[in-house]
Amino acid sequence: xxxxxxxxGTSSIKVSIVEADSQSILATASYPETEADxxxxxxxxxxxxxxxxxxxxxxxxxxxxxxxxxxxEAIGAIGVAYQMHGLVLIDKDQQxxxxxxxxxxxxAVAIGENAFQQIGPDRSLAHLLNSPGNFTASKLAWVKAxxxxxxEKIDQVLLPGDFIAMKMTGETxxxxxxxxxxxxxxxxxxxxxxxVMKIYGFNRHHIPELRPLFSSHGQLKPAxxxxxxxxxxxxxxYKAGDQPxxxxxxxxxxxxxxxxxxxxxxxxxxxxxxxxxxxxxxxxSFAHVNYSEELRxxxxxLCINGTGIFNRWIKTLxxxxxxxxxxxxxxxGVAIGANGLRALPFGNGAERMLNNRIIGGHIQQLDFNIHTxxxxxxxxxxxxxCSFRYGLDIMRENGIQPSVVRAGKANxxxxxxxxxxxxxxxxxxVEFYEGDGSFGAAIGAGIGARYYATAQEAGSRRKPxxxxxxxxxETYEYxxxxxxxxxxxxxxxxHS
Numbered sequence: 001x002x003x004x005x006x007x008x009g010t011s012s013i014k015v016s017i018v019e020a021d022s023q024s025i026l027a028t029a030s031y032p033e034t035e036a037d038x039x040x041x042x043x044x045x046x047x048x049x050x051x052x053x054x055x056x057x058x059x060x061x062x063x064x065x066x067x068x069x070x071x072x073e074a075i076g077a078i079g080v081a082y083q084m085h086g087l088v089l090i091d092k093d094q095q096x097x098x099x100x101x102x103x104x105x106x107x108a109v110a111i112g113e114n115a116f117q118q119i120g121p122d123r124s125l126a127h128l129l130n131s132p133g134n135f136t137a138s139k140l141a142w143v144k145a146x147x148x149x150x151x152e153k154i155d156q157v158l159l160p161g162d163f164i165a166m167k168m169t170g171e172t173x174x175x176x177x178x179x180x181x182x183x184x185x186x187x188x189x190x191x192x193x194x195x196v197m198k199i200y201g202f203n204r205h206h207i208p209e210l211r212p213l214f215s216s217h218g219q220l221k222p223a224x225x226x227x228x229x230x231x232x233x234x235x236x237x238y239k240a241g242d243q244p245x246x247x248x249x250x251x252x253x254x255x256x257x258x259x260x261x262x263x264x265x266x267x268x269x270x271x272x273x274x275x276x277x278x279x280x281x282x283x284x285s286f287a288h289v290n291y292s293e294e295l296r297x298x299x300x301x302l303c304i305n306g307t308g309i310f311n312r313w314i315k316t317l318x319x320x321x322x323x324x325x326x327x328x329x330x331x332x333g334v335a336i337g338a339n340g341l342r343a344l345p346f347g348n349g350a351e352r353m354l355n356n357r358i359i360g361g362h363i364q365q366l367d368f369n370i371h372t373x374x375x376x377x378x379x380x381x382x383x384x385x386c387s388f389r390y391g392l393d394i395m396r397e398n399g400i401q402p403s404v405v406r407a408g409k410a411n412x413x414x415x416x417x418x419x420x421x422x423x424x425x426x427x428x429x430v431e432f433y434e435g436d437g438s439f440g441a442a443i444g445a446g447i448g449a450r451y452y453a454t455a456q457e458a459g460s461r462r463k464p465x466x467x468x469x470x471x472x473x474e475t476y477e478y479x480x481x482x483x484x485x486x487x488x489x490x491x492x493x494x495h496s
Contacts, residue, residue: 001076001451002026004061004234005442007242008053008082008160010102010264011035015060017070018442020451023461025439026070029063031056035312039099044106044349044358047099050088053160054167061228072230078168078220079238079445081245081437082161084181087139092155094166098147101139102160104265104305106350106358111145112138113356116281119195127188127195129180129277129285129298134350136182141200157206161239169218169236172208179210180287181241187275190293213289214238214448214455237448242437243269244289244299249440250406250433251459253290253297258402260430262412262422265348266307266384268392270300270400278398282353283391289444290455300400302391305348306361307384308411313347313361314380318373328415331378336475338375340365342483343383344490353391359494364486378417385421386483392426406431409465424470425480431464 001020006013012035016028036056039047065072085103090096101107112132116124124131132138136159144151156172159182166172179185179192184207186193197204211217217236225232240248243261247269252259255273260266273296277285288299315327322330346354347361363376392402409432412418423430443458452458 001446002070002074003442003445004075004078005438005440005445006057006060006078006080006164007437007441008057008080008164009242009437010038010048010083013053013056013060014436014438015057015064016436016438016442017064017075018439020076020446023443025435027064027067028438029060031060031063038102038104046102046105046349048102050096050100050160050163054164057164058228065229075230075234077235077237077445077449077451079441079443079448080161080164080236081240081242081441081444082159082164084159084241084243085135086160087136087143088158088160088163089143089150089154090156090158090163090166091153094170097150097153098143100160101142104349105139106134108134108138108142109350109356111141115141115196115199118199123195125277125279125281127186128183128193129187129275130183131281132183132196133281133352133356137184137196137200140202144200154206156208158208159241161241162208165217165236165239168220168224170221171218173211173217174208175211175213175239177213177240177244177287177289177291179207185287213240214444216448235449238441238444240289240441240444241286243267243301244286245437245440245444246408247271247299248289248444248455248459249435249437250408251462252406253288253455253459256402258400258405260388260405260407262307262384262418264308266304266388268302268388268395268405270395270402272298272300272399274298276300276399278394280355282355282394283398284352300395300398302353302395304345304353304384304387304391305351306345307387309348310343310345310361310380310384311412314377318377324414327377328417330374331381331415331417334374334378336472337479338379338382339370340367341371341375341379342486343379344487345380345384345387353394354491357491357494359490362490381412381415381418382421382479383483384412385418385425386480388422389425389480390484390487402428404429404431406433408433408436410436419468420471421476423468424473424476427470427473429470430468432466432468433462434465
């Protein structure tokens with residue numbers, strides 16, 4: 001049995017074909033070839049076209065087929081992972097009404113804060129485990145207030161993965177995990193939040209049918225199957241946000257286990273068995289992939305918007321012709337600490353761990369007589385690692401105390417400079433695993449199709465391929481304290 005995993009990322013779509021029994025990747029492809037654009041018509045806004053996502057999904061699947069590495073007739077299930085918190089609106093004909101307002105868009109921050117106060121901070125945190133913030137529900141409220149003509153045409157409100165599954169099957173469904181990441185879910189009542197629906201004046205009919213996460217979310221339509229050179233009727237058996245999905249791919253399912261990613265954004269994601277929340281909502285709690293009313297598995301997520309996107313930005317400045325491997329070599333050629341140069345990676349919208357502040361990205365303590373492009377690259381990667389330390393300290397305040405963190409060997413974790421700084425600053429061992437978001441989506445499809453009896457059974461076959469241990473703690477601690485002083489000064493100057 002073969003499984004298709006689709007990972008709808010911000011930069012590209014990635015698809016993998018996985019053999020279910022061995023969990024080996026037979027083919028993988030990304031589309032487009034260059035990183036996809038984010039539409040930003042005003043500072044703090046971020047949008048993408050759902051129809052373009054769908055076109056890219058189809059192209060990535062066809063690229064996998066072109067490898068001739070497998071028989072498409074053997075594909076038995078499809079899974080979808082997707083960028084979290086995005087808003088997709090469709091009409092009664094399943095046509096997109098506007099561009100998706102994506103995860104790093106900040107326009108709804110004030111709307112979410114107002115709802116937080118109206119619901120009441122204590123009640124909101126106890127029932128939603130979050131402030132409404134600038135999550136999907138608040139983005140929808142922005143459309144309702146600012147684009148009433150579009151709002152009136154809404155038939156269904158979808159998350160990005162719901163949209164891709166709908167394009168494949170013609171069905172619209174949702175899950176408790178999806179509703180929780182949009183901050184529509186009441187954990188105390190274990191149902192759609194009456195508080196959110198009432199405060200924002202939403203129509204319950206706009207919310208798709210609720211189904212278990214690991215279950216059928218529809219079957220591949222004949223016309224789509226023909227276009228994708230697949231059999232009609234293949235079920236979509238899994239949909240999950242990229243961070244819960246990444247945790248699944250790393251076998252992070254039980255309390256105390258922690259996963260991390262460092263793609264466009266950076267995330268630390270731990271699993272808890274209590275309905276916990278941060279009083280300041282600097283970190284967020286969502287229903288994990290294996291959450292149920294009987295088995296409370298909460299994904300505790302810390303997100304840093306400006307990680308890989310900052311690394312991409314410095315790559316453009318340091319030399320667009322450089323590969324990322326060459327960029328990492330450039331950084332490694334400079335001593336730890338980048339000769340005093342420091343970088344704050346906060347130039348991608350409001351940062352939740354900074355209390356939804358927008359402070360911008362900064363490179364500080366620059367000396368024209370000393371610092372080179374290589375220093376800047378190293379400072380950026382060390383600055384990103386410092387931001388992870390800042391975030392993990394917040395998670396430790398909230399009961400997540402990892403000694404080991406699991407990661408895919410991808411993106412910034414391909415850089416030894418970044419990885420060593422991450423491990424040492426956080427005083428954790430970093431275990432590496434093969435596979436990525438598209439692999440996790442494929443494994444999720446296998447669980448949903450009942451090829452694997454449980455998520456634990458699927459994950460038990462995963463073994464680490466390497467580890468990075470902490471080193472040079474005193475040196476990195478000095479760098480962090482210097483970095484944190486600069487951040488505190490920036491926060492204080494903006495606040496005054």
